[in-house]
Amino acid sequence: MGIYLYKLPDIGEGVVEAEITAWHVSVGDTVSEEDPIADAMTDKATIELTAPVDGVIKSIACEEGDMLAVGGVLVELEVEGEGHAPAAEPEADPVVAETPQPEPERTPLSTAGVGQSAAAPLAPPVKIERKVSQGKVLASPAIRKRAEALNIDLASVPTAHERLTHADLDAYLLSSIANPSTSPNPGAASILPDREASGSAAPATPKAQGSSVASDPLPGETRQKVIGLRRVIATRMQEAKRNIPHFTYVEEIDMTALEAMRKRMNANSGEDKPKLTVLPLLIRALSVTLDDWPQFNARYMDQEGYVSRFADLNLGIATQTDGGLIVPVVQKANSLSIWQLAEEIARLAEAARTNTLATTDLEGATTTLTSLGPLGGIVTTPVINRPEVAIFGPNKIREKLVLEAGEVFARKVMNFSISCDHRVIDGYDAAKMMQDLKARLEDPRSIFIL
Incomplete structure (x- = not known):
């Protein structure tokens, strides 16, 4: 029997480490080649790592949520034959800069001390090589x-x-x-976050609050480690709120005509066409409107000091999954028909739920739309996906009684939110753009007239 060291492979695109988000094996498990071993998450995607050989798991590298460097040993497998683990090489003695020690005083020997060893000086403390x-x-x-x-x-x-x-x-x-x-x-040297420090090199004492040392759980308390996608979401939302001065504008839109048109389109479509939801129509209206308002289809590269505007609308669609919120991208949404938009939205939503999104499905968003569909609520204040400068948030369509020319009518209305980066977008422009979007949605024939 031998030992096979399975190392975290080079994932490419400059990735030097990955987070191990899930283990599919335990020590002692027998695996066959291509059996899933673990899930690893990078800034770009989550990949499934499979067994390269048949064997028995002898050790695993870390816990879920820990980071592992590319080339680091993921698991050790006991395999038939000699394996390929390199023999341990004797380590060279570390070269450590020694502090000169004073020469011990020499004590004259007497005949009474013959046969007794002189007292040896204390050995210097062992130094850790850094x-x-x-x-x-x-x-x-x-x-x-x-x-x-x-x-x-x-x-x-x-x-x-x-x-x-x-x-x-x-x-x-x-x-x-x-x-x-x-x-x-x-x-x-004057700051030690989350740790107390004195002027000496004494061990730091954790603070009662903000310490990285976890306290014991309280009675009835359940703790869940923040790892994987949830940790990525937490980090990005924190960065967005810290760096972007948000403001949110909300407009009420009469969706009665658009809903009627959507139902007619579904009734008249063939079996080869997908069922239309309101989302493809919203995206179509948005893409036509942003042709006149390119500053909303943009990214603010604040560190470099410029704003990028884009001719194509690569629209991120915030999608809720069991693991958390994922934002796949509808590429060149402005060039797709209503039916093509419906097909692409359905494909991305299914791939997000089954964790089969390709890397290209998650890249290149120029702005984002987030919607909870029927659960959309009355008003949302969505958080911008940095470095984008805006995020659009349609809310729930609801019945409302409206007074027109002295008569009361039942209308279908929806509040539509937009959050903007106030560093590069003024409130006046946001209001004007939303008025244009409102006009197109309330007269839905206009979204097909360019």
């Missing part, structure tokens, strides 16, 4: 964010591990406090 990372630094998003807040170059932080840890960052900061003149980043 090396500065070479090339790409492996660290979790939390550590990278903390280092960015402190203006610390992670490449200058020594570590004894494959990946930087919070302990490495603490040691670096404490060293900066103790030796501010030798620190490459003395400005960071």
Whole structure:
């Protein structure tokens, strides 16, 4: 029997690490080639990792939610034959800069001491070798964010591990406090987030609040680890709210004529056509309107200092799945017919629910539409998908009594929300654009007249 080391493969596109979001095996399980082992999530997609050989799982690399570097051992498998795990090589003694020690005093020997050994000086304390990372630094998003807040170059932080840890960052900061003149980043030495620090290199004491050390659960408390897609959503929403000054504008739209037209189109369509929902019609109206308002079909690259506007409407459609919110993209929505839009929306929704979206299905959005359909509520204030500058939120269509020329009529109305990045979009423009969209939806024939 031998050991086969299955390493996290190179996923490509510059990915250097992935989050292990789910394990499909446990230690002791027997697997066959191509059996699922784990799910790994990158910034771009979730991939299923399968067994490369038949064998028995002897060890797994980490827990769900942990990050693993590309090339790191994912699992060890016991296999028939010799396997391919390399023999352990003796490690070279680490080269550690020694602090010069004073020479011990020499004690004269007497005849009374013959046959007795002189007292040996105390051995210096064992030192942990810490090396500065070479090339790409492996660290979790939390550590990278903390280092960015402190203006610390992670490449200058020594570590004894494959990946930087919070302990490495603490040691670096404490060293900066103790030796501010030798620190490459003395400005960071005065701050230790989520940790107490004194002027010495004593161990830090966690704060009662904001500490990374978890307390014991309270009676009746259930905890669920924030990993995978939920962690990505949390991070992106936090970044969006921190960086974008949102404002939301809401307009009430009479959908009576559009709903009547939709029902006629469904009644007159052949069996080869999908059933129309209101969403393809909304997208059609939006694409026609944004031809006149390109500043809403845009991205604000705030770090680079420019706004990108796009001729094509690549529309992100926020889709709820069991794992969380995913935003697949309808590519070139402005060039598709109503029926093509319906087919593409249905395809993307099914792929999102079954976790079969391709990478290209998730890339290139220029703006986003989010809708909960019949559960859409009366008013929404959606959060912008950074670096986009706007997000559209149709709400629930509802019956409403309307007074017209002294008579009361029942109408179907819908509130339509838009959240905008106030750094690049003015409230006046948002109101004017929404009036144009309202006019097209209330006279739906106009969305087919270009």
